[in-house]
Amino acid sequence: MMGNAILTGNTKSPAYYIWISSLIALMVLGGYAHFMSLLTSQEILEFSIRIPWALMVSNYVFLVVSGSGLCIVSSLGHVFGMKRYELISKRCVFLAFITILFGMFSIAIHLGHPERALVYNIITPNFRSAIWWMGALYSFYVLFIAVEYWFLARVGLANKANGSMGLKRKIYCLMVVKKTDESQESQKNDHKWARFAGIFALFFGLSALSTLGAVFGHTEARAFWYGPYYPVYFLFSAAFCGYAWLISATIITYQVKGKEIPEKLINLLFLKFRH
Amino acid sequence: MGRRNTTTRRQFLKFVPAASVGLSLGNSASVDASFVKYGKFHDTTKCIGCKRCVSACKRWNKLKIDREEELTDRETDLSGQTWVVVNLTRDKRNREDLHYLHWGCQHCIKPACAGACPVKAISKLPEGPVIVNENKCIGCRYCYQACPYKVPRFDFEKRVAAKCTMCHDRIPRVKPACVSACPVGALDFGIKQEILAKAKKRTEEVGGYLLGEHEAGGTDFLTVLPTTPEALGLVVAPKKVISSDLDKLRITSFGFMGASLLTGLMYMYSRTEEEQKEEEEEEKKE
Numbered sequence: 001m002m003g004n005a006i007l008t009g010n011t012k013s014p015a016y017y018i019w020i021s022s023l024i025a026l027m028v029l030g031g032y033a034h035f036m037s038l039l040t041s042q043e044i045l046e047f048s049i050r051i052p053w054a055l056m057v058s059n060y061v062f063l064v065v066s067g068s069g070l071c072i073v074s075s076l077g078h079v080f081g082m083k084r085y086e087l088i089s090k091r092c093v094f095l096a097f098i099t100i101l102f103g104m105f106s107i108a109i110h111l112g113h114p115e116r117a118l119v120y121n122i123i124t125p126n127f128r129s130a131i132w133w134m135g136a137l138y139s140f141y142v143l144f145i146a147v148e149y150w151f152l153a154r155v156g157l158a159n160k161a162n163g164s165m166g167l168k169r170k171i172y173c174l175m176v177v178k179k180t181d182e183s184q185e186s187q188k189n190d191h192k193w194a195r196f197a198g199i200f201a202l203f204f205g206l207s208a209l210s211t212l213g214a215v216f217g218h219t220e221a222r223a224f225w226y227g228p229y230y231p232v233y234f235l236f237s238a239a240f241c242g243y244a245w246l247i248s249a250t251i252i253t254y255q256v257k258g259k260e261i262p263e264k265l266i267n268l269l270f271l272k273f274r275h
Numbered sequence: 276m277g278r279r280n281t282t283t284r285r286q287f288l289k290f291v292p293a294a295s296v297g298l299s300l301g302n303s304a305s306v307d308a309s310f311v312k313y314g315k316f317h318d319t320t321k322c323i324g325c326k327r328c329v330s331a332c333k334r335w336n337k338l339k340i341d342r343e344e345e346l347t348d349r350e351t352d353l354s355g356q357t358w359v360v361v362n363l364t365r366d367k368r369n370r371e372d373l374h375y376l377h378w379g380c381q382h383c384i385k386p387a388c389a390g391a392c393p394v395k396a397i398s399k400l401p402e403g404p405v406i407v408n409e410n411k412c413i414g415c416r417y418c419y420q421a422c423p424y425k426v427p428r429f430d431f432e433k434r435v436a437a438k439c440t441m442c443h444d445r446i447p448r449v450k451p452a453c454v455s456a457c458p459v460g461a462l463d464f465g466i467k468q469e470i471l472a473k474a475k476k477r478t479e480e481v482g483g484y485l486l487g488e489h490e491a492g493g494t495d496f497l498t499v500l501p502t503t504p505e506a507l508g509l510v511v512a513p514k515k516v517i518s519s520d521l522d523k524l525r526i527t528s529f530g531f532m533g534a535s536l537l538t539g540l541m542y543m544y545s546r547t548e549e550e551q552k553e554e555e556e557e558e559k560k561e
Contacts, residue, residue, distance in 0.1 A: 049354055052416035052429055072537070080545035112414015112434030120394035120411055128520060130527070131417050132393035206537065210530025217526040220518045221387065221423040231530025235537050 016255065034109060045109070056110035060103050064138070064212065065234060067099030069242020071145065071205040078191065079198045084268055088246060093149045093198075095249055096205075096242075100142055130215040137208035144201035151194035158182050209238055310401035313446055314470040315454065315496045317377045319364075320481050321461035324348065324375035326361045331456035333357070335442060353379065355430025358439040359453055364507045374501055376509075377453070377462065380405060380426045380439035381487055382495035387517040391421035397436075403467065403495040404441035412436050423491050423512035441495070467495060474499060492516030 037045050045055045074092030077085035108114040117135075125132050158180045161172030173180065213231030220226050247269050254261045266272070326345045333340050339356040343349070351360045359379035366372035386405045389397040396411040397418055407418075407427065412435035418427040419436065427436040442451035446464070449455065454464040463470065471488075474497040478485040483501045487494040490512040504511050 046429075046431075049352065049428055050425075052419045072541070076541060076545060080541055082545045082548050084548065110415070112429070113412070116411065117394070117413040117415075120396070120413065124395045124411070126390075126393055126395045128390045128523065129393040129417070130523070131391070131415060135393065202538075206534040207531070210534050211527065214523070214527045214530050215417070217530075218391070218518055218523050219420045220522065221421055221425070221512075225420075228526045228529035231526065232533035232536075235530070235533045239537065 037109065053110075056106045059106040060110065061212070063099045063103035063106065065209065065238045066241040066245045067096045067103060068141075068205045068209040069238035069240065070096040070099065070245055071141075071201055071242070072239050073242045073246055075198055075202040078195045079202055087265060087268060088250075090149075090152045091249065091253075092242075092246055093145060093152055095245060097142075097145045097149050099245075100138065100145060104138070104142070130211055130218050134208060134211045134215055137204050137211055141201060141204040141208050144197050144204055148194050148197035148201050151190045151197060154179065154190055155182060155187055206235065209235055311447070312401075312467040313403045313441075313464065313495070314467040315382070315441060315451065316463040316465075316470045316474050317496070317498045318461045318463075318477055319374045319376050319498065319500055320483070321459050322361070322375040322377060323459055323461070324361055324363065325458065327456040327458060328377055328453035328462060329357070329359055329361055331452040332359050332439070335445070335452035336440070353426060353438075354428050355433070355435075355437040358437065364509070366502055367506050367508060368502070372501065374507070376498070376500075376507070380441070380496065381424055381491065382439075382441055383423075383491045383517070384493045384495060385491075385516045385519070387421040387423065387491070388418035388427055390518055390520070390523075391417045393417070397427075400443055402443070402446065404443040404446070405438075406440045406443055407436050407438060409433065409435050409437070421518055423517045424510050470497065489514040492519075 033045065046052070070092045073085075074089045074096065076082050077087075077089035077092075108117075111117055121132060121135055125136075127133075154176050157172055157176045159182060161169055161176060161180050162182065164172060179186075210231040213234030216222075216225050216234075217227055217230030250261065250265065250269060330340065330345055332338070333356075336358065338358065341357075344351050344357070348363050350362050351357065353360055359377060361375050361377050364374050364376045366374070382403055382405050384399075386397065386399050389395075389399055389405065391397075392412075393415065394411055394413055396408045396413070397405065398408070399405050414429065414434045414436065416427075416429050416436065419425060419429070427438045429435075430437045442449075442453075445451060450464040454462045463473065465473075474485055475488075477499050481499060481501060483499055484503050486498040486500050486504055486509070487496055492515060500507060500509075
């Protein structure tokens with residue numbers, strides 16, 4: 001009954017407000033900690049000198065892994081051509097883009113010198129290091145995910161651009177690079193290019209994810225963190241994590257909107273088939 | 276004559292980039308041969324725990340000095356400002372048997388940290404020391420994760436990894452600061468082969484264990500222990516090269532196999548929808 005209420009009910013219970021306000025309080029607290037770490041010392045984000053990878057790395061791994069998982073789920077729609085998954089592909093790709101962006105942000109906070117990372121990763125790359133490969137592959141992944149999302153969102157933005165005036169119209173026109181064509185043909189073209197970018201995003205996402213697993217898998221000095229199973233474990237947990245993100249993001253979106261989730265979407269998310 | 280000269284110049288200009296590429300690609304083994312390798316040696320049976328090595332290290336490398344650390348026998352840990360420590364270790368099997376142990380970077384012959392650093396900030400010098408380039412380190416701390424001895428520590432003020440450099444700016448003209456400071460000869464420094472022979476001889480005399488001969492594929496810092504490192508509660512590194520390139524390739528290839536498996540599964544799943552559609556169409560026809 002409870003689950004049903006969350007899915008269909010658009011009434012906002014006190015629990016909902018408590019949850020949202022505690023979430024905002026935690027965000028404010030986290031933002032303050034980040035700010036202080038920049039002002040004073042990174043020691044704030046660490047537990048002890050013996051645990052060098054603490055808060056920000058776990059944050060990074062969580063965000064990046066679920067982002068890649070979302071990319072995997074979204075690729076069912078327009079890379080593998082499953083019609084019913086195209087319903088969620090736009091939301092999936094948007095979430096994948098946002099998570100990888102904030103994942104990159106948290107790793108930049110974790111690094112002692114992020115500005116050097118930008119320079120020396122290009123000038124003196126160490127091809128034997130898993131971290132270098134991970135960084136390089138994720139950079140390509142961000143690029144392709146952004147392109148994919150742009151192609152998926154272009155028609156909607158073009159629609160808004162055509163429907164508005166003045167400065168708003170200019171901003172929307174800039175966002176779609178002045179391609180305000182809404183015809184069926186352009187949509188087909190968009191779909192084709194989104195698929196093309198999606199294939200590359202999936203390729204780079206999967207390889208970056210397995211390299212992220214390898215970052216932990218290579219550390220032979222850490223007995224339980226080491227081994228060939230690590231990349232595989234990362235890949236498969238990512239797929240499930242991405243799916244969980246999708247479900248919770250959909251529920252939260254419709255809760256905030258105060259609308260009921262369409263039955264088609266519920267059937268898709270909870271794998272309710274017609275048979 | 277003039278024509279001949281121009282052709283040689285052209286040939287020379289062709290040769291220069293090829294030669295530079297060839298030199299940069301040349302393997303390091305041929306470069307190593309021209310250098311003498313050095314090693315550091317510590318004899319725990321001789322150490323009196325005066326911690327002069329610690330203070331000498333801090334003075335030479337301009338690190339922060341903690342007086343209390345150097346005056347007491349309190350257990351200290353390596354940090355960005357403490358590159359070597361002297362700790363009192365106790366034999367687990369014989370509780371009265373206490374030994375001072377000088378501990379720091381072991382300077383592995385094939386360092387795992389150098390292979391883990393994404394920007395090549397850590398390098399193994401041909402003379403032996405493994406050093407961190409402070410101006411290049413991005414502070415990702417992967418070296419700490421990769422090190423079997425957990426030596427490279429993060430300096431929270433400079434925001435870089437820091438560790439013992441075997442005083443590479445002093446050797447071979449002057450011995451490292453810690454070795455020069457030792458009053459009883461518990462530390463020694465010299466040509467690797469001579470040091471290894473000395474260490475082996477000393478181990479036989481004491482009847483103990485030589486740490487660093489085979490651990491982590493061999494290290495340039497050798498320690499004579501009275502008993503096994505397990506009994507003294509030290510970090511026990513496996514007797515092989517840590518995180519060798521072949522191991523890394525093996526683990527990475529598993530990742531790519533997993534990725535292809537996942538893609539295959541997704542493809543098979545996507546086929547089910549098409550099959551469903553075909554079935555439905557057939558039903559409609561009927």
